[in-house]
Amino acid sequence: MATRKRTLIVIGIGTVAIIAVGIVVFLLTSRPVQVTVAPVRTDVPIQVFGLGTVEAQTLSRIGFETAGTVVELNADHGNIVGAGSVLARLQSREQEARVEQAKAAIAQAKAGVEQSAAALERAETALKQRVETNERRQQLVLRGIVSQETAGDTQAAADIARAELSQARSALSVSRANVEQAAAALALEEARLAKYTLTAPFGGIVVTRHKELGSALNANEPVFTIVAPDTIWALAYIDEARAGAIEEGQPAIVTRRSVPDRKMKAKVVRIEIESDRVNEERKVYVRCGGCPLAFHIGEQAEVLITVATLPRARLVKAGALQSVKGGEAVAWTVEDGRLQQRAVSLGQRTIDGRVEIRGGVPDGAEVVDDLVTGLRVGRKATVIAPQGPAS
Numbered sequence: 001m002a003t004r005k006r007t008l009i010v011i012g013i014g015t016v017a018i019i020a021v022g023i024v025v026f027l028l029t030s031r032p033v034q035v036t037v038a039p040v041r042t043d044v045p046i047q048v049f050g051l052g053t054v055e056a057q058t059l060s061r062i063g064f065e066t067a068g069t070v071v072e073l074n075a076d077h078g079n080i081v082g083a084g085s086v087l088a089r090l091q092s093r094e095q096e097a098r099v100e101q102a103k104a105a106i107a108q109a110k111a112g113v114e115q116s117a118a119a120l121e122r123a124e125t126a127l128k129q130r131v132e133t134n135e136r137r138q139q140l141v142l143r144g145i146v147s148q149e150t151a152g153d154t155q156a157a158a159d160i161a162r163a164e165l166s167q168a169r170s171a172l173s174v175s176r177a178n179v180e181q182a183a184a185a186l187a188l189e190e191a192r193l194a195k196y197t198l199t200a201p202f203g204g205i206v207v208t209r210h211k212e213l214g215s216a217l218n219a220n221e222p223v224f225t226i227v228a229p230d231t232i233w234a235l236a237y238i239d240e241a242r243a244g245a246i247e248e249g250q251p252a253i254v255t256r257r258s259v260p261d262r263k264m265k266a267k268v269v270r271i272e273i274e275s276d277r278v279n280e281e282r283k284v285y286v287r288c289g290g291c292p293l294a295f296h297i298g299e300q301a302e303v304l305i306t307v308a309t310l311p312r313a314r315l316v317k318a319g320a321l322q323s324v325k326g327g328e329a330v331a332w333t334v335e336d337g338r339l340q341q342r343a344v345s346l347g348q349r350t351i352d353g354r355v356e357i358r359g360g361v362p363d364g365a366e367v368v369d370d371l372v373t374g375l376r377v378g379r380k381a382t383v384i385a386p387q388g389p390a391s
Contacts, residue, residue: 032380037334037366038316038357046308047351048246050236050284054256054299057285058202058228061210063221064090065195070215075224077209081200088223092196099193102186109178116172123168127161130154204228207297232295233269233287236303240275243282245307247271252286257300264288268305308348315354316367321346332368333361334381340365341377 068090075087133154208225211217234254238246252266265288272283286303321329324346331344344367347356357367366383368375 032337032382033339033372033374034382034384035332035334035339035372035375036369036384038314038320038354038369040312040314041310042312044310044313044315044348044350044356045306046245046310046348047304047306048238048242049351050238050303050305052234052236052301052303054295054297054301055233055235055285056227056297057231057233058204059207059225059231059297060201061222061225062087062198062201063219063223064088064198064217065219066090066192067217067219068092068196070211070213070217070223073209073211073213075206075209077206079206081204081206081226083200083203085200086197087200088198090196090217092193095189095193095196099186099189102182102189106179106182106186109175109182113172113175113179116168116175120165120168120172123161123165127158127165130158130161133157198223200226202226202228227297229295233285234266234301234303236284236286236301236305237276237279237281238284238305240280240282243271243284246282246284246305247307251306253304254286254288255302255304256296257302258296266303304351310348310356313347314357314361314367315350316357316369318349318353318355320367320369320371321355329355331357331360332371332375334366334368334383335362335364337380339368339375339377339379339381 070088071091072089073087074085075081081087138155204226206224207227209223210225211221211223217223246268248268248271250268252268254264254266256262256264266286267289268284269287270285272285275282284303284305286305316331318324321331321344323330327346329344329346330341333340333342342360342362342365344360345358347358349355361367368381
């Protein structure tokens with residue numbers, strides 16, 4: 001009898017507990033749930049992020065075109081040099097001697113021209129004299145004063161004079177050609193001598209001096225690295241999935257790792273035609289119009305490119321959406337103070353992880369921005385003021 005009584009007491013207590021829990025659950029689930037809703041914002045920038053480095057479009061590693069020993073250096077790291085300024089020289093005594101030898105050859109060739117010209121003048125005079133003599137002898141032959149043999153000798157002498165004149169003219173042409181040949185040889189030796197002097201191909205800043213005085217160099221071995229400061233730009237690697245909307249001329253913001261609090265305005269100036277096949281990234285170059293002169297080649301840089309601006313958009317956190325598939329998803333809404341679920345169409349995505357709701361939300365409804373416990377279709381909801389600027 002006592003056992004039965006205890007059993008009834010336990011059953012009664014359990015029933016009371018179940019009823020109490022049910023009452024608590026009912027009270028908890030029937031009271032309004034507090035939710036935050038997505039704000040409607042204006043002038044929303046749609047940006048694409050890329051990580052890259054500071055580079056230079058015009059960067060040259062310059063050296064001598066010939067081998068030799070460095071005997072003069074006129075620039076060092078950080079120096080600003082003008083186009084054509086002399087940066088370095090090699091020991092060039094042997095080549096200078098070759099140039100002087102070529103100059104002497106020109107003088108000798110010119111003297112040969114003068115000799116040939118004098119010989120031509122003599123040949124012309126001799127021919128004239130012998131032609132006149134031959135003409136007189138031929139007249140005398142006709143008058144019978146001189147013999148036919150004597151007239152033949154004078155005719156042969158005139159013919160020889162003509163041949164000598166032709167030879168003198170040829171000799172003068174050869175002498176003049178020798179002058180041209182000597183001048184070409186001088187130009188060649190002077191061109192070779194010019195290779196012993198290293199000049200700046202453009203105005204810029206010396207980034208690195210690779211060699212010192214006395215260094216023995218091979219041909220084309222770098223001596224200086226020079227950068228044109230007005231060609232500095234940032235190279236950003238953009239995920240191909242986000243790169244489709246990027247176009248030249250779009251505004252960008254560059255943040256260098258050394259000065260993270262300094263944002264520099266730039267714009268897109270080049271989009272590489274070929275993408276990285278391994279990393280599936282596209283190379284995009286942006287250039288700053290009024291950036292400071294100080295720069296460091298290879299420094300890490302973050303690039304934000306604005307590809308569009310939404311005049312007015314309802315933005316919801318990506319985590320607040322369910323059943324996302326392509327441009328469609330399911331969102332919680334607050335309609336007339338109660339929760340509902342709606343199939344919505346999606347638009348642009350912002351850099352902070354929010355998604356534009358383009359359609360599917362009834363007029364006057366709000367979109368829940370955070371998923372909290374207790375969401376149930378039809379349950380009452382209390383809206384917390386939207387976070388961030390709203391229209």
